[in-house]
Amino acid sequence: MNKPKITIHYCVLCQWLLRSGWLAQELLSTFGSDLAEVSLAPASKGIFQIFFNDKLIWCRVQDSGFPEAKELKRRVRDQLDPSRDLGHIDKHQS
Numbered sequence: 001m002n003k004p005k006i007t008i009h010y011c012v013l014c015q016w017l018l019r020s021g022w023l024a025q026e027l028l029s030t031f032g033s034d035l036a037e038v039s040l041a042p043a044s045k046g047i048f049q050i051f052f053n054d055k056l057i058w059c060r061v062q063d064s065g066f067p068e069a070k071e072l073k074r075r076v077r078d079q080l081d082p083s084r085d086l087g088h089i090d091k092h093q094s
Contacts (some may be wrong), residue, residue, distance in 0.1 A: 003036035007051045009043045026069040052079040
């Protein structure tokens, strides 16, 4: 089975590189061995989108802002392995 790829498209002009890098680090710390890669893709025009393979799982415009790490981890988990327990993240849902 091929491992999935996560791609974070971020607006360079808006200076969202640090936010993107931090989210990539969070995903790698949680799902590292289960992912083929987490990549950062420079974009423009206010773009901030996250793809699981070719499926859009976060869009700044549609989702009204940026994801918290725990919400992004839930969305990745739901694509990767819905039965996976994320520990304290799952126990403190609001």
